[in-house]
Amino acid sequence: xxxxxxxxxxxxxxxxITETTYxxxxxEDETKFERDEEPSLVAEIVFTNDGNIESQRIAMPxxxxxxxxxxxxxxxxxxxxRSSLPDGRLEQTVVEYAENQLPVSETTKRNxxxxxxxxxxxxxxxRLAEIASLYTNGTHxxxxxxxxEQGNKQEERTVEKSEFTSEERTVYAYxxxxxxxxxxxxxxxxxxxxxxxxxxxxxxxxxxxTAKTELMDHVPIRTIERTIQYRS
Numbered sequence: 001x002x003x004x005x006x007x008x009x010x011x012x013x014x015x016x017i018t019e020t021t022y023x024x025x026x027x028e029d030e031t032k033f034e035r036d037e038e039p040s041l042v043a044e045i046v047f048t049n050d051g052n053i054e055s056q057r058i059a060m061p062x063x064x065x066x067x068x069x070x071x072x073x074x075x076x077x078x079x080x081x082r083s084s085l086p087d088g089r090l091e092q093t094v095v096e097y098a099e100n101q102l103p104v105s106e107t108t109k110r111n112x113x114x115x116x117x118x119x120x121x122x123x124x125x126x127r128l129a130e131i132a133s134l135y136t137n138g139t140h141x142x143x144x145x146x147x148x149e150q151g152n153k154q155e156e157r158t159v160e161k162s163e164f165t166s167e168e169r170t171v172y173a174y175x176x177x178x179x180x181x182x183x184x185x186x187x188x189x190x191x192x193x194x195x196x197x198x199x200x201x202x203x204x205x206x207x208x209x210t211a212k213t214e215l216m217d218h219v220p221i222r223t224i225e226r227t228i229q230y231r232s
Contacts, residue, residue, distance in 0.1 A: 017045045069081055079095055
C-alpha cells in the first residue's frame with residue numbers, strides 16, 4: 001500500500017512541505033495578469049519517517065482562519081484524524097480497516113456529533129473504486145473512480161441523492177511524470193462545465209515541482225509556490 005508521499009508523487013525523504021497560494025487577477029480585457037501580494041492560503045504538511053502525513057496546518061491570511069489536523073497511527077496505519085476548525089469547532093474522523101489493511105470505513109464527528117459515515121469499496125487490483133458517504137441530514141453521496149494504466153485517477157463520477165438527485169463527472173489528464181495537467185468537469189447531461197489546467201514551472205534537484213500555475217479555461221487564476229524540506 002502506498003504511503004502519502006507516494007500518493008502525492010513526491011520523490012526523496014520529505015520531512016515538510018509548505019505550499020503558498022496566491023490568487024491572480026486580470027484587467028477587463030484579460031490581457032494583463034497580476035498576482036496578489038498577500039497569499040490566500042498557506043499549507044504546511046509534516047511527514048512521519050514512514051512517509052505518511054503527521055500533521056497539517058492550513059492558514060488563510062486574508063480572513064485569519066486556520067485549520068490544524070493531527071493524524072494518529074497504529075502499526076503504520078492511520079486510525080484517526082483530529083482537526084481544530086475556525087470558531088473553536090473540533091472534528092474527529094476514526095478509520096476502520098479490513099484484514100488486508102485497506103481502509104473500509106470512517107466516521108466523522110463534529111463537536112462529538114456524528115456528521116457522516118463513509119464506506120470504501122475496492123476493485124480487483126485493490127484500488128479504490130467507490131466512496132459512499134451518508135450524512136446525518138440524509139444526503140447520500142457516491143463517487144465512482146476509474147484509473148489509467150499508470151494507476152492515476154482517470155475519471156471520477158459523483159452522484160448525490162438528497163431531496164433531488166444530481167450527477168457530475170470529472171476526467172483527469174497527466175503528463176509523462178504522472179503530474180496532473182488537466183481536469184474537465186461535466187454536468188449530468190455530459191456538457192463541459194469548466195476545464196482546469198495545471199502548468200509546472202519550477203522543480204528542485206529531485207524533480208519535485210516547486211512552482212505551478214492553475215488556469216481555468218486557459219485563464220490563470222492562481223499560482224502555488226512549494227518549499228520542500230528533506231531529512232538530512
